[in-house]
Amino acid sequence: MLPQISFVVPLYNEQATFPHLVKRLNDLMDRSPERIEVVLIDDGSRDQTPRFMSDLALADSRYHALFLSRNYGHQTALTAGLAVARGTEAIMVIDGDLQDPPELLTQFYAKLKEGFDVVYAIRQKRKEGVLKRSAYYLFYRFLASISSIQIPLDSGDFALLSRRVVDVMNRMPEESRYLRGMRSWIGFRQIGLPYERDERMAGEAKYSFKMLLNLAYNGIFNFSEYPIKFITRLGVGTLGLAFIYLLYNLYRKFFYNDVPQGFTAMILLLTLFSGVQLIALGIIGEYVLRTFFQAKGRPLFLIRDQIVEGQPLPDNRG
Numbered sequence: 001m002l003p004q005i006s007f008v009v010p011l012y013n014e015q016a017t018f019p020h021l022v023k024r025l026n027d028l029m030d031r032s033p034e035r036i037e038v039v040l041i042d043d044g045s046r047d048q049t050p051r052f053m054s055d056l057a058l059a060d061s062r063y064h065a066l067f068l069s070r071n072y073g074h075q076t077a078l079t080a081g082l083a084v085a086r087g088t089e090a091i092m093v094i095d096g097d098l099q100d101p102p103e104l105l106t107q108f109y110a111k112l113k114e115g116f117d118v119v120y121a122i123r124q125k126r127k128e129g130v131l132k133r134s135a136y137y138l139f140y141r142f143l144a145s146i147s148s149i150q151i152p153l154d155s156g157d158f159a160l161l162s163r164r165v166v167d168v169m170n171r172m173p174e175e176s177r178y179l180r181g182m183r184s185w186i187g188f189r190q191i192g193l194p195y196e197r198d199e200r201m202a203g204e205a206k207y208s209f210k211m212l213l214n215l216a217y218n219g220i221f222n223f224s225e226y227p228i229k230f231i232t233r234l235g236v237g238t239l240g241l242a243f244i245y246l247l248y249n250l251y252r253k254f255f256y257n258d259v260p261q262g263f264t265a266m267i268l269l270l271t272l273f274s275g276v277q278l279i280a281l282g283i284i285g286e287y288v289l290r291t292f293f294q295a296k297g298r299p300l301f302l303i304r305d306q307i308v309e310g311q312p313l314p315d316n317r318g
């Protein structure tokens, strides 16, 4: 019998939290009426994590252990986990450091049963340093302000996804992955539930500053056309300045005749051609953007529900 729900848990050097993670998941599975599997993904750990994982998966068939060939990073590890998860109804994505309480499954699953396809967690309070917290805070607001789709504020990858949402994600071939953005892009009915993000159980955060920046880049460049539009706007602005400067100098020339020779023409040509060049770059950017969207190969649309000949088609949420 296939499991109804899969947990997908990426692990990178998490030997210190592993026993706690397993205990919490076991307790949860023991008291849940649903059939649950746990997909553990070893993202090229160099500690005891892979050994713990294989011991567990050999002894307990509810655990599915996946070992990646090297360290690929959190988003790719999740992608691998989503690809193998067999849950027929829903897939729960959590971090392996117990910052996302697995017990929220009960509450999330109830929402899924109400007809939502995505139940994502909204971090109410982060128990992390001030610097990291404010960086996250600013980043999410910045991304929301430039993004072409609505990405909910303060939500990470922690979410319960319906089978059909995961099927769509698995069919999105884009190479640089920003899963929380893809999740929003997919649409259907989504709801956010607040929770308090716990501190990491043990060990250190595996995301380095560089990796966080990289994630932020993926968020910005995969889900916003703004950077390219910005070039064009900058160009138009520069041209505007050039014209204002031209008019001003013509005015000074005819009424006061105090315009310096040479210098004025220099500045004028400089701003004029900077503007023209920026606009030209923006135009090229538009074509690159279109190629980029085409290359991502996302489906053009997804159908949420259908009524044909007076009959609603069965909802295929899994």
Ligand code: UDP
Residues within 6 Å of the ligand: 009, 010, 011, 012, 013, 014, 043, 071, 072, 073, 074, 077, 094, 095, 096, 097, 099, 200, 204, 205, 206, 207
């Ligand atoms: N992780 C991973 N590969 C990596 C880095 C992290 O699979 O290259 C996992 C890690 O083991 C954890 C989750 O991704 O389960 C989140 O990582 P972390 O706690 O370091 O991120 P943060 O909570 O600081 O965002």
Ligand code: MG
Residues within 6 Å of the ligand: 095, 097, 099, 200, 205
């Ligand atoms: Mg963490």
